[in-house]
Amino acid sequence: MTERLSKYEDWARACMHLRCGLCRENCPAYSQLKLDSYSAKGKLTMLYHWLKGGLQPDEVMADRVFACTSCGLCDVACGYDQSTAIQDMKAALLESGVNAPESYMRISERTKETGNPYAEDKDAAHAYLETIPETKLDSADFTLFLGCTEIYREQDQVDSVLQILRAAKVSFNVISQNICCGSPTFRVGDDAQARVQAGLVTSLFADMSTSSVLASCSGCYRMFVHDYPSLIPEAEFPPVLHTVQLIDRLLREKKLKPRSLEAVVTYHDPCHLGRHSGIYDEPRRIIQAIPGLKLVEMEWAHKFSKCCGAGGGFRSGREEDAISIAARRVQEAESVGATILLTACPFCLRNLTDGAERISSSIKIQTVESLLAEQL
Structure with a gap:
């Protein structure tokens, strides 16, 4: 061993x-x-x-x-x-x-039993996804992969992403079923179940003849780009973009024209997207492309960004401790004068929101995509 x-x-x-x-x-x-x-x-x-x-x-x-x-x-x-x-x-x-600890391993147990770490009804997820018109498209330039947290906990984030892609007239389709990427099980050491999930996702994209994958969850993005090659090295996986990478490009190509918003914002780098994947500039360029916004940086930013406390199974294993860690990150955002704390990960969004509620903070927690969608 x-x-x-x-x-x-x-x-x-x-x-x-x-x-x-x-x-x-x-x-x-x-x-x-x-x-x-x-x-x-x-x-x-x-x-x-x-x-x-x-x-x-x-x-x-x-x-x-x-x-x-x-x-x-x-x-x-x-x-x-x-x-x-x-x-x-x-x-x-x-x-x-x-x-x-059982509180960590229930992530794997739920994924094995129900196909997702929340033990939610897959049929309900399918019914929800079927309401998205783009699930009916057989082919497109991008296939949007929606993660479990977006589907079962943060559907407003899905709406924001869809609104942006449609506004820019991006050619995309959406998978009509929820298959967990395997990141939650992998983070708690269950390589075997993570490999099963990776195989299911890879086969799905092969069946769809996907040319490029678009991921709006930082955990899914990291899993596809960095972990699948070691879990299933024999498999071929299509190129992957995170939504902030594509949106940054769309803004520079003038395919999106956001309205002005006067506000002071700061940005929390998700660990999977920033420190693990080196994607720091794209979300900040999106923020700076919205007229009137003032971006201020926290002391701990970019590769030194502090964790929100949700990853690695920690939120499942020690929920109260995870929320306390998030609350301290919210306080750091408040200390630089921000009225909006932005991120680019649905899991960070969820934990930071709970952290803000823990300390009765008035700061608004949003994803970069949701803020941009509001200004279109």
Whole structure:
């Protein structure tokens, strides 16, 4: 079970001896839970002693390791890919037979049983998707893939994306069924179920003869671009764009002409879209293309952006802690004078909204797409 972890041994040893702790101060889990064993450094220390036989995997270790949002800010602080090591620790713990916290593993159980991590009715999703006219189109330049959170929790976000694409006269169709991309199960270490989902999605696009995929969920985007190649390396997957990449292009081509809006806004970089995928400029150019908007940056932005607290299964595993982390991010947005906090991920949208409600903040939480749609 530890074979997949052996490649991290030298760095884990070095991490213990350096004692710098930079990853700890940037870690959302540590900032909330206040024990060193919840930080990246603490997890790598456990990894080393597990490899050397001084520590046996158990439920206490699993509690620490699974309490990771997969944000990757520790990688920036350290320079070493700690988040990948932690991801592999999750998978290795499952392979070793350790009972991971049930609150995390219900993500995989629900996906296996119902096809989505929310355990929602697939027939209801199909009925909703069938109301979108573009599901009737056999071919188009882009196939829009809608993620589980958009379909089951944030349908207003879907409406905004559809409005923008139609206004720009983009040729696109929409998948008429919900198939989870596998990101939620992958983040909790269930490689097997993630591989199943990846195979289902890849086969679907092949059957549709999709030429280009358009993803409006940052988690789906990261999964398609960065994780599918390792999960199913033999498969061919069409090119993928996130909606902010396409919308940025449409604005520069003058295919969208937003109305003016006087407001001070700030932008929260989703971990999957920003730090993991390097997409920082496109959403900011969209914001700057709306006349009257003033964009102010938070101290922690771009590759240093703090996590909203929702990723890596953390929202499912520790909901109250995830919302508390989001509330601190909202306070950071308030501190720079913003009246609107924007993001480009439906999962960030959901958690930041709950964080704002937790502290009774008057700041408005929106996606870049929804704000733009309002100005068309």
